[in-house]
Amino acid sequence: MTDQLGGLPLRLEGVVHLYPIPGGDVVALRGVDLRIQAGEIVGLLGPSGMGKSTLLRLLAALYPPSAGRIWIGDTDIAQLGPRGRRKLRGRTVSLVLQGPAVNLLPYATVEQNLAFAARDRASRHRVGGLLELFGLGPLRHRVVATLSGGQQQRAAIATALVPGPRVLLADEPTSQLDHEARDDVVRALFDVQRNLGATVVMVTHDPVVARELPRLLTIRDGRVGAEGRSGEEFAVLGEDGTIQLPPHVRAMIPPHSLLRVRVIDEGFLLEPADHVSDQGDGL
């Protein structure tokens, strides 16, 4: 048995992140507002290059945001120095990077990998339970490099959990896996949430994995553009009142069009001003 880890809530307000490059900055995130409850499991979706991995790396306290606030529980990462962030990474938050092999020592056994991640008595105590929880007991003496991709990924998740983090972050944990291995890894991530109680945030491109998740955040143009719950997609109203229209609606109207916001009994309508008739017919 493995003790409950107990998840922490995450809160982001106005998070902006720039990467300085010669000749200018790349704006990876341009105002992310987001709340994730303690013990939730959430997916980050979105087109390539829209900021998903940046968001995950900021949550992992790898570096501070260029602007904005990121709370993990009661701790604002933006206020921490390198030492504080390192401490948080070691104990409170764990990141499983894309490609299971990069998270593990390939020529050590599964058990040795977990044991190396144990820094104190409590985490050493966790190793046996994690091997059991992720079906790694029979593989404990196998050298990591001899395992399949799915087995390596389960070992990477178990290793990330040894320090007892309360938030687990995973960057495309099922990429490069066959269907069976993918399903095993998804089950393992649900175990982290359900059995250990940790908060889980994962980036995924896989629609099958996305369908399993109760909450999906779509990152578009460096913001949370949309949110899916129980198969239905919603636009998200930012703290500053902005919303992103869904791509199929954006395709109907050119950028910089004027939109009229009309309050009606049931809510409101957005009307492209060019197409509004004298009678005021909307979209």
Ligand SMILES: Nc1ncnc2c1ncn2[C@@H]1O[C@H](COP(=O)(O)OP(=O)(O)OP(=O)(O)O)[C@@H](O)[C@H]1O
């Ligand atoms: N270290 C870096 N230096 C400069 N630019 C970067 C760096 N890392 C990311 N970027 C840029 O920041 C933007 C967001 O990148 P990010 O990797 O967060 O997107 P992503 O949504 O995770 O993409 P993918 O799905 O392809 O992994 C992109 O324009 C990317 O080129």
